[in-house]
Amino acid sequence: MSRILYSLSGTDISRPFSPHCWKAAMALHHKGLEFDEKLLSFTEIPTVEGGVTKLVPLLRDEDTLVSDSFQIALYLEETYPFAPSLFGGEGGKAMARFVEGYSQSTIHPAISAIALMDIYNMVAPADQAHFRKTREAMFGKPLEEIFPDREGAIAAFPAKLQPLRHMLRSQPFIGGASPLFGDYIVFGALQWLKITTGSVHLPADDPALDWFERCLDLYNGLGRTVA
Known part of the structure; x- marks a missing residue:
């Protein structure tokens, strides 16, 4: 191919x-x-x-x-303009940029505080050396000391998704009635958390979790192919 x-x-x-x-x-x-x-x-x-x-x-x-x-x-x-649109127009592109900013400035740091050592333990020794070197240079401290309170980070994580919950009062997806690229931005973050730590660390009755489950079901359950 x-x-x-x-x-x-x-x-x-x-x-x-x-x-x-x-x-x-x-x-x-x-x-x-x-x-x-x-x-x-x-x-x-x-x-x-x-x-x-x-x-x-x-x-x-x-x-x-x-x-x-x-x-x-x-x-x-x-x-591929004749295939289903990822943005639904220029406004959708601008909206997706905002979602990307929210995800990378709020959700990603919160996930890193939970998953850093899980990621380290998932990779081979050569990649562990690379991961340690780059992250320690970024944060200026040993890898094990960058995020010392993992349990506190897990407890604080649901609050980071409050903007998503607010939106879900009005519509099932960030894209409206059906998902657009903005949905995949936030989905990618939560999928990262799930695959590296085994959980998205959200309560069972959380609307954000319901949205994530809907995203997991998309495209014949693509997101569920990785446990």
Whole structure:
């Protein structure tokens, strides 16, 4: 197949966990496009496609290479305009940028505080060395000391999704009656948390959890293929 999505996994290559790769995979399914997914470790990423990127997702579509999940979504929208829209118009693109900002500034840091050591334990020794080096350089302290209160982070996590709950009073998806790329942005974050820690750490009666379950069911239960 000429369409390949390069994604991230740990030692178990059946369990891709990157939130950004999940966004891209959901976007491809939304468009109804067939693709092969190639799972890479952290240290393998620079070895593919001539070292064009150090980060995934990376999409090869025939002779075109596109990195960054949002850029992949924009590329798919422009290249396949007759397939279902990921944004529903220019306003939807702007809305998705806001959702991305909310997710990466609020949800992602909260997940990192829970999942950091889980991620470290999922990857091979060479990738552990890479993960430790990059995160310790970023935070200026040993990996084990970056987020010392995991239980406190779990207790605080549900509050980070209050904007999502507020929206769900009016509609079933961020995209309205059906999901758009904005949904896949937040879904990717919660899928990252679920795969790395085994839970999304939300109460059973949480509307945000109900929304996540609906997203797991999309595309013949794509999100449920990774336990």
